[in-house]
Amino acid sequence: MPELTRSIKIVWLHAVGCTGCSISTFNSTYPHAPQILLEEILPGIRVEILFHSTLMKAHGSRALKPVREAAAGRFPFLLVVEGAIPVGPQSYLGGIGGGKDLPSLVEDLARHCTATVALGTCAAYGGLAAARPNPGQCRGVWDFLESRGLEAAVINLPGCPPHPDWVIGTLAAVAAGRFDVTRDLDDELRPVMYYGTLVHQWCPRRASFDEGKFAKKLGDPGCLYELGCKGSITYGDCPQRHWNNRVSWCIGVGAPCSGCTQPEFPDWLGGFQEKITDVQLPTIGEYWQQRRERGR
Numbered sequence: 146m147p148e149l150t151r152s153i154k155i156v157w158l159h160a161v162g163c164t165g166c167s168i169s170t171f172n173s174t175y176p177h178a179p180q181i182l183l184e185e186i187l188p189g190i191r192v193e194i195l196f197h198s199t200l201m202k203a204h205g206s207r208a209l210k211p212v213r214e215a216a217a218g219r220f221p222f223l224l225v226v227e228g229a230i231p232v233g234p235q236s237y238l239g240g241i242g243g244g245k246d247l248p249s250l251v252e253d254l255a256r257h258c259t260a261t262v263a264l265g266t267c268a269a270y271g272g273l274a275a276a277r278p279n280p281g282q283c284r285g286v287w288d289f290l291e292s293r294g295l296e297a298a299v300i301n302l303p304g305c306p307p308h309p310d311w312v313i314g315t316l317a318a319v320a321a322g323r324f325d326v327t328r329d330l331d332d333e334l335r336p337v338m339y340y341g342t343l344v345h346q347w348c349p350r351r352a353s354f355d356e357g358k359f360a361k362k363l364g365d366p367g368c369l370y371e372l373g374c375k376g377s378i379t380y381g382d383c384p385q386r387h388w389n390n391r392v393s394w395c396i397g398v399g400a401p402c403s404g405c406t407q408p409e410f411p412d413w414l415g416g417f418q419e420k421i422t423d424v425q426l427p428t429i430g431e432y433w434q435q436r437r438e439r440g441r
């Protein structure tokens with residue numbers, strides 16, 4: 146009998162992070178968590194998570210066996226890394242099972258996996274884990290692998306946390322053989338199907354931005370630019386997709402976009418409610434400015 150269901154093996158490591166990306170992923174509602182873990186993610190395809198320190202039941206040598214086998218290249222698998230890679234003197238603290246330090250384990254696994262998914266902004270670019278003063282000398286996965294001379298296929302799924310659809314949709318596309326890392330990623334290695342447009346582009350407050358009508362305090366109507374919104378320089382489909390089972394999203398509840406999917410997050414974007422000033426925003430207030438100049 147031919148095998149009817151293909152299984153995609155995943156080794157999911159936790160580096161320096163808060164596990165919020167796992168929580169967000171398994172808050173998925175369509176498909177929901179039990180479907181992702183136990184059923185087919187697409188017709189004929191299921192994911193098999195071999196190692197995930199907060200989800201698995203196994204412990205000790207039984208839990209570590211698939212990690213060791215994967216690191217030895219015994220079977221094809223996807224590597225998911227959640228959190229940044231600590232390369233400072235205390236990197237051994239992130240080791241798993243008393244064996245190799247975390248950076249060496251990630252390197253071994255990345256050498257043998259089909260692709261590495263850097264889950265969340267910490268894994269993708271360092272994120273909060275690498276924020277100043279960065280005592281653990283944390284780095285994003287791609288940056289770390291490059292420093293070790295590895296040209297691995299890395300897919301970044303940034304976000305603090307990433308939307309569950311971004312994670313499940315990308316894993317499903319990879320599992321189905323429909324994802325091409327040379328075609329489907331932007332310059333920051335993010336899937337263009339989810340990160341292809343600026344938040345600003347589809348923001349429902351965009352008309353206020355173009356008319357120069359800005360909120361002066363939280364709760365006011367109008368564009369949140371003056372209150373620190375980073376949507377004009379941040380890529381993600383949040384305005385169309387919405388979060389929490391499509392109930393709402395950051396700007397939808399009156400909070401400025403903090404730029405959580407960007408490599409510059411958080412250190413280089415300023416405070417969450419600090420206005421960005423060093424970017425060119427050509428249409429800002431243009432309409433009203435022209436009217437004022439015309440004296441009408």
Ligand code: SF4
Pocket residue numbers: 344345346348349350351352354367368369370374375376377396402
């Ligand atoms: S600056 Fe922010 S609130 Fe204003 S239109 Fe752009 S994304 Fe929306």
Ligand code: SF4
Pocket residue numbers: 304305344379380381383394395396401402403404405406
């Ligand atoms: S709106 Fe901005 S801060 Fe909120 S999730 Fe989307 S990219 Fe992140």
